[in-house]
Amino acid sequence: MDYEIPESLRLMQETIRRFVQKDLEPISQQVEEEDRIPEEVVQKMRDLGLFGLAIPEEYGGLNLGTLGECLVYEELTKTNAAFRSRIGTSNGIGSLGILLDGTEEQQQKYLPRIASGEWTACFALSEPEAGSDAGNIQTAAVREGDTFVLNGRKHFITNGDVADLATVLAVTDKEKRTRGGITAFAVEKGTPGFTVGTIERKMGLRGSHTCELIFDNCRLPVAQVIGGEKMIGQGFRTAMRVLDKGRLTMGACALGAAQKLLDLSVDYAKQRVQFGQPIARFQSVQNMLADMGTEIYAARQMLYHAAWLRDQGKTVIKEASMVKLFCTEMACRVADQAVQIFGGMGYMKDLPVERFYRDLRLYRIFEGTSEIQRLVIARELTRD
Ligand SMILES: Cc1cc2nc3c(=O)[nH]c(=O)nc-3n(C[C@H](O)[C@H](O)[C@H](O)COP(=O)(O)OP(=O)(O)OC[C@H]3O[C@@H](n4cnc5c(N)ncnc54)[C@H](O)[C@@H]3O)c2cc1C
Incomplete structure (x- = not known):
């Protein structure tokens, strides 16, 4: 088994990490309050090619492949989830039908505009x-x-x-x-x-x-x-194929947010002092951190593996549903523990933990609820 992320994807991952820290995170609270992403930031996302992650190079996209896309989403969701959402439908469910089943004419007409971000x-x-x-x-x-x-x-x-x-x-x-x-x-x-x-x-x-x-x-x-x-x-078949892929990228979004919450929780636990010592010294807090880290580790392995399988051309219906189910449920458990570690501050709008807690709840509902993922997994497991 080779667990190295290819060099080109690692560089992309680092670029996005820097972009998140420098351009997105400083305005994440502003986006929350104003309920809109400033147009100049959308333009920066266009300039980075983020609207064309999944679109082939011949149409002006980056054609990153499933693993590459997952790595980008994992970084992008370490800040306000709205940024990922702004590009997500274009890269995924909004354009994938045309990419998978569209006529040559439709692909020529729409994909370059979508890849450049001119169209959403x-x-x-x-x-x-x-x-x-x-x-x-x-x-x-x-x-x-x-x-x-x-x-x-x-x-x-x-x-x-x-x-x-x-x-x-x-x-x-x-x-x-x-x-x-x-x-x-x-x-x-x-x-x-x-x-x-x-x-x-x-x-x-x-x-x-x-x-x-x-x-x-x-x-x-x-x-x-x-x-x-x-x-x-034949549109229902197209729609189901589109949603299959979305399940992996949704898992990546949940994973990125969970990782961010763990990082915030570790920092906070080390600096918050109660009873004369950092709360990170208390075993109950350590247990929460340990459980968060363990679940994130498990989620990352299954996500990368399923994404890699898909990039090898394998069918991943069962695995994609498992990834969406586990990663999104895991992230909600992590968010709950993060609020607990932050105590009263975890409930306040001054810090991002409260926002992550609310935003993550959606992931268990859209693009197929957890219950529907379980139906798919069970159907695949019991198929003759
Ligand atoms: C913020 C947001 C953004 C969205 N974006 C899009 C979008 O861009 N495009 C789009 O087309 N849709 C979108 N959706 C819709 C989303 O995909 C649906 O909300 C989702 O599929 C669930 O459908 P529902 O809300 O009607 O719930 P229901 O289907 O009514 O489900 C209600 C409950 O019953 C359970 N349930 C239903 N059927 C079964 C069953 N057979 N077995 C067991 N349990 C079952 C569900 O799991 C759930 O717990 C979005 C939804 C939200 C909230």
């Missing part, structure tokens, strides 16, 4: 009646000659308000649904009949907006079907 992409699957049960979407696209007419509402769509392009899943055959009756469309901002509705008020992840998308007789040429004519009805 989002992914619109969830609806009020269809969360975990994604096959139950009600948004419908009816064919009229060479166009589809889209009607329906999506909700909880990350980056919906800043997106220039949305991957939208709609029912094209009510009888077939997930078995050939759901189609993925590339819908551009400004298409008549497509508007952004309510921006949700959330527990955390301030600086990243979660929106409603409304389709009211929105007319789309057949050319906007992701993959073209032959992919009509």
Whole structure:
């Protein structure tokens, strides 16, 4: 086994680490308070190529591979989670459908714009009646000659308000649904009949907006079907392939935040004095630090291994769900222990621990809840 991270990825990791420390961390509290990322910081993320991590070089991306992407996300989530979220949908769920199944024409048109960060992409699957049960979407696209007419509402769509392009899943055959009756469309901002509705008020992840998308007789040429004519009805398969990969990168996000919380907790435990000595000398506090460190170590090994497997072309459905389940649940346990180690200060908004605690809670819910990950893992384990 070779556990060395390749030199090129290590250099990338160091670049991102410096960027986080110098440019992102100093404004992380400002982003929380203002609920927005300053445009000049988004521009710096563009300049670093962060919008094109997963996109092939021929389209202007960095083509880092799964492990490389995970390493970048691990660094980026050591600060306010909104920064990662701003690029996350473009690199992942928003553009991956086009990358995996798009026509040559769609790839040529959209991927360079997304890779450069000129355009942001989002992914619109969830609806009020269809969360975990994604096959139950009600948004419908009816064919009229060479166009589809889209009607329906999506909700909880990350980056919906800043997106220039949305991957939208709609029912094209009510009888077939997930078995050939759901189609993925590339819908551009400004298409008549497509508007952004309510921006949700959330527990955390301030600086990243979660929106409603409304389709009211929105007319789309057949050319906007992701993959073209032959992919009509195949969109659910595309969506599931997109989400498979997201499970690994989500694990990396949880891992980065957990590592940051451990680092903060160790520093605090060494300098906070009670009963005449640093609280790091108390065995109860040591136990918490030890458990946090052990879980983080385990999470990192499984994440890197699964990412490496995927980069070798292996199928990682079970492993990706295991990574998302373990890393996100682990990070929430770590966040809870970090609040405990910080005592009352852990509950105060003056320090970032409280923000991490709220932001991390989301990771167990979106891109497939923990319960859905367990269903996937059990299904794979019991498959004949
Ligand atoms: C901040 C945020 C951002 C999001 N961004 C996006 C986005 O960009 N694009 C997008 O399409 N969606 C997005 N989502 C939606 C997200 O993917 C869904 O919230 C998630 O899939 C869960 O669906 P739900 O909220 O309807 O919960 P439900 O599916 O109603 O689940 C409620 C509870 O029931 C459990 N449950 C449901 N079915 C089962 C089952 N079969 N077995 C066991 N337990 C079950 C769940 O695990 C959960 O505990 C986002 C959500 C949030 C909160």
